[in-house]
Amino acid sequence: xxxxxxxxxxxxxxxxxxxxxxxxxxxxxxxxxxxxxxxxxxxxxxxxxxxxxxxxxxxxxxxxxxxxxxxxxxxxxxxxxxxxxxxxxxxxxxxxxxxxxxxxxxxxxxxxxxxxxxxxxxxxxxxxxxxxxxxxxxxxxxxxxxxxxxxxxxxxxxxxxxxxxxxxxxxxxxxxxxxxxxxxxxxxxxxxxxxxxxxxxxxxxxxxxxxxxxxxxxxxxxxxxxxxxxxxxxxxxxxxxxxxxxxxxxxxxxxxxxxxxxxxxxxxxxxxxxxxxxxxxxxxxxxxxxxxxxxxxxxxxxxxxxxxxxxxxxxxxxxxxxx
Numbered sequence: 001x002x003x004x005x006x007x008x009x010x011x012x013x014x015x016x017x018x019x020x021x022x023x024x025x026x027x028x029x030x031x032x033x034x035x036x037x038x039x040x041x042x043x044x045x046x047x048x049x050x051x052x053x054x055x056x057x058x059x060x061x062x063x064x065x066x067x068x069x070x071x072x073x074x075x076x077x078x079x080x081x082x083x084x085x086x087x088x089x090x091x092x093x094x095x096x097x098x099x100x101x102x103x104x105x106x107x108x109x110x111x112x113x114x115x116x117x118x119x120x121x122x123x124x125x126x127x128x129x130x131x132x133x134x135x136x137x138x139x140x141x142x143x144x145x146x147x148x149x150x151x152x153x154x155x156x157x158x159x160x161x162x163x164x165x166x167x168x169x170x171x172x173x174x175x176x177x178x179x180x181x182x183x184x185x186x187x188x189x190x191x192x193x194x195x196x197x198x199x200x201x202x203x204x205x206x207x208x209x210x211x212x213x214x215x216x217x218x219x220x221x222x223x224x225x226x227x228x229x230x231x232x233x234x235x236x237x238x239x240x241x242x243x244x245x246x247x248x249x250x251x252x253x254x255x256x257x258x259x260x261x262x263x264x265x266x267x268x269x270x271x272x273x274x275x276x277x278x279x280x281x282x283x284x285x286x287x288x289x290x291x292x293x294x295x296x297x298x299x300x301x302x303x304x305x306x307x308x309x310x311x312x313x314x315x316x317x318x319x320x321x322x323x
Contacts, residue, residue, distance in 0.1 A: 007194025022180025028173035066263030071210020082309035089302025129258025136251035
């Protein structure tokens, strides 16, 4: 048990650190290649912050643990909204005024509805997974086209400022891109092994471990980037990290896992975890969408989101203790 716990802690630490190096290297290379800042923010940084979930879910599915893969994806979505946006808003209230974010929130809602529809029959088939990846590919193509035609945007301006401060020499960027990818892969294998062993040791399902420990751990890059962005007065970048990551998780992470290993999805995922994820997603319309001007996520709303996450986690733990 101690060795598996150390594997999880060490794996998470290296995973988060290597994901950050990977994102920095990829963003710097994209800037050198002339990619618009808005696209770097939506595609490169969005992909990079979701890289931990993608790699872990792929390894978990490949090793025959689809519950860990699905729990990681959906648990990360719940943590991104309730835990990360909640903590970020407590650090500094955020105004929401980017046109891009106004488009991403309805898309995330539609994607969540699609995910709920697919697992309603208790299974994630390979066809379901390929549909998710197809939708993801279409969204990425649409995002690229929109970004190429967008001249100015609050999110793009914030990403441009962030890139100016973090861009590294080309040689170093290539090195960290490659090294970050290698470390991501190695740390993910260690983490998956430790998580599965912990689940067996505690006598709980790998789904629960994925929804809690692994989900929070793989969401740490979003927490760090969102908190830093909020403190620097870049709210659109903070919220964009969360929305983009959730779209990636729901489509790409689950899609990759389901393609590798189709899975039976327990009824509790549809009746417990999916409704929580859906309600939190829809609640962003009320707490962050400005219908008569810029929206605002203040500290009170942040505290409410954080309370939701604590309540959800407490319910999971109580459910485990009852079983």
